[in-house]
Amino acid sequence: MCHTLVFATPNRRAAHREYLYERQWRLALERAGIEVPPAEDEQRRSYRENGMHALRHFYASVLLDGGESIKELSEYLGHHDPGFTL
Known part of the structure; x- marks a missing residue:
């Protein structure tokens, strides 16, 4: 049985969770105004709630x-x- 991946890299491979989070999910949250990126002198906080x-x-x-x-x-x-x- 063949399944289509919901989340994939640009070359259509399975997206590792860290890749997915950093390159797609987090950016989508920031663009939607749900999360605000940290200032340059701050560490990124956990986005667990979203x-x-x-x-x-x-x-x-x-x-x-x-x-x-x-x-x-x-x-x-x-x-x-x-x-x-x-």
């Missing part, structure tokens, strides 16, 4: 709200136990 893991939680919440079973959602997320998903 990062990819938050997107994963949002995805799961939308599916549950739409009536998806917890068993199916657990499989989508790669969890072995639906209790862990909950």
